[in-house]
Amino acid sequence: MESLNNLINRIGLPRIAAMALVAVLMLGFFGFLIMRSQSPNLAPLYSGLSLEDSSAIVTELQTLNIPYELRGEGDTILIPRDQITTMRMTLAGEGLPTRGQVGYEIFDQQSTLGATSFVQNINNVRALEGELARTIGSLNRITGARVHLVLPERELFRRERKDPSASIVLTTRGELSTGEIRAIQHLVASAIEGLTPSRVSIVDDQGNLLASGTGEDVAGVMTAQNDERTLGFENRMRTRVEDMLANIVGAGRARVEVAAELDFNRSTTTQELFDPESQVVRSTQTRESENLSGGNNGQVTVANELPGASQNNGAAGVTEQGTSTEEVINYEISKTTQTDVTEAGSIKRLSVAVVVDGTYADDGAGNMTYTPRSADEVAQILTLVRSAVGYSAERGDTVEVVNMQFAERPDLAPLGTEAEAGLLDFTRDDIMNGAEMAVTLLIALALVFFVMRPLLKKALTPETQPLALPHAAELGHHGVLGANGQVVPEIEETPRDKTPAWVASAKSMGETQLQTLKTVGTLVEENPKQAALIVRDWLGNAA
Numbered sequence: 001m002e003s004l005n006n007l008i009n010r011i012g013l014p015r016i017a018a019m020a021l022v023a024v025l026m027l028g029f030f031g032f033l034i035m036r037s038q039s040p041n042l043a044p045l046y047s048g049l050s051l052e053d054s055s056a057i058v059t060e061l062q063t064l065n066i067p068y069e070l071r072g073e074g075d076t077i078l079i080p081r082d083q084i085t086t087m088r089m090t091l092a093g094e095g096l097p098t099r100g101q102v103g104y105e106i107f108d109q110q111s112t113l114g115a116t117s118f119v120q121n122i123n124n125v126r127a128l129e130g131e132l133a134r135t136i137g138s139l140n141r142i143t144g145a146r147v148h149l150v151l152p153e154r155e156l157f158r159r160e161r162k163d164p165s166a167s168i169v170l171t172t173r174g175e176l177s178t179g180e181i182r183a184i185q186h187l188v189a190s191a192i193e194g195l196t197p198s199r200v201s202i203v204d205d206q207g208n209l210l211a212s213g214t215g216e217d218v219a220g221v222m223t224a225q226n227d228e229r230t231l232g233f234e235n236r237m238r239t240r241v242e243d244m245l246a247n248i249v250g251a252g253r254a255r256v257e258v259a260a261e262l263d264f265n266r267s268t269t270t271q272e273l274f275d276p277e278s279q280v281v282r283s284t285q286t287r288e289s290e291n292l293s294g295g296n297n298g299q300v301t302v303a304n305e306l307p308g309a310s311q312n313n314g315a316a317g318v319t320e321q322g323t324s325t326e327e328v329i330n331y332e333i334s335k336t337t338q339t340d341v342t343e344a345g346s347i348k349r350l351s352v353a354v355v356v357d358g359t360y361a362d363d364g365a366g367n368m369t370y371t372p373r374s375a376d377e378v379a380q381i382l383t384l385v386r387s388a389v390g391y392s393a394e395r396g397d398t399v400e401v402v403n404m405q406f407a408e409r410p411d412l413a414p415l416g417t418e419a420e421a422g423l424l425d426f427t428r429d430d431i432m433n434g435a436e437m438a439v440t441l442l443i444a445l446a447l448v449f450f451v452m453r454p455l456l457k458k459a460l461t462p463e464t465q466p467l468a469l470p471h472a473a474e475l476g477h478h479g480v481l482g483a484n485g486q487v488v489p490e491i492e493e494t495p496r497d498k499t500p501a502w503v504a505s506a507k508s509m510g511e512t513q514l515q516t517l518k519t520v521g522t523l524v525e526e527n528p529k530q531a532a533l534i535v536r537d538w539l540g541n542a543a
Helices: 002-011 013-038 051-063 081-093 117-137 178-191 218-249 375-389 428-460 501-526 528-542
Strands: 042-046 069-071 076-080 142-150 165-172 200-204 209-211 254-263 267-293 320-342 346-356 359-362 368-371 398-403 473-475 479-481
Touching: 002 528, 013 428, 042 051, 042 081, 051 076, 051 081, 076 081, 117 142, 117 178, 165 178, 178 200, 178 209, 178 218, 218 254, 218 346, 218 375, 346 375, 375 398, 501 528
Parallel strands: 165 200, 346 398
Antiparallel strands: 042 076, 069 076, 142 165, 200 209, 254 346, 267 320, 359 368, 473 479
16 A cells, blocks of 8 residues: 555656546547447438338338337438348338338238129229329329329219229429429329329329319410420520520629510411423323215115115215314323421510629729620620520510629639538538547547657656765676765775685675675665665666
């Protein structure tokens, strides 16, 4: 106990506290590294799960002895990052997650033996609804979907047949566009026989009607499609002009608005033209005939057989002779048949308004002064904009370019910087890496200030003279330690007897060393602290 107190007094309480603090920090750091290396790096397996899916997945993970962690209200499950892909494939083989819907696996889970046709029809509808809900839920902006189908059965001996219909409830992130709504309608209609997109009604989770599904709002659908097409054309034209002006006046220093009037009438024109000047002889037909008529020429006629008829009457008849020619010419006249189809969406009129900011220059005092652009620059910009939008005076298009000072001067930040990037958008891995760096830096600072700094300070401090011994003690055959603490050379004495010199010297050396050891032992017992200081100084010098 006394030696422990002496050790504490010799080292000092501040140094002991510093050493204890460094030891605790080192143990904590290494313990943290060990725990960090042993604990798995977790990552989300699935998120946004229903309670049924979470329960089924947790049961499967427990069966496979895979560590997991639940976040939120149980809708997010985390597992080791290196096992995510394998587990997703395994769970997919088990049909998980079902997202609260039952698909075609309902026929695998139930036995069809003894099932009635009514049960089979119900299961078929449930399977169709579940599969459609899964497909719709896989879209980017859809977080959840419920599908209800009405599939009327055609009764026997009835000609009338009711059309199927569908209703969908969507849980979305943000607002869906008209194109996305129509895509969902066509998706569902294509999966059900006899279902048309106009018979699919869609409602979001806020109760807003996205599609009526009455099948009669054809005009409204066409109007929505036309508006969307017009808006898309205007956006494309605006983006094209703004990108061009950004390279001229700078990013954010020009504003463009485009108003387009499109013609959505579809017309078909068929023309059949004949050219009378372009006639070609197709065929020619000529026919000649010769007629010759005279007496009877010995022929038996009724006149010759009459009583009293003269025999020379037949020879005295008049002879007639005639020739006729007939010619038929067929001509082919050229004919042109032309069919013109004008598709909907042609531009009827285009209006473009462009506002361009001026230039800013430093006046030398740190203030930015505004300078409007010259008329030549505005005219050049006008010419470029007209060429970019396809300006046509015949249609009555208008393009206006105005130079005006903006209310707020655009911040010309360097390219590649994000002014709205959040400084506190850290992930779990970033936080853990930052904590490890902070602990490492803290331990390094503790080692510098509490270990390295005292050692350097001691090395630079001049050494103190050790306490002198009360007597002169002999230090082997190299010398004798005097009363002032200095080593004096050993004085050899001449042997007085006839013993050889080396024997006498060895005997004297042994006696001297024995006496020295006794003297040192006595001094150590009388002054243990001072002796310890001397030994430590000797060890320091030897090192």
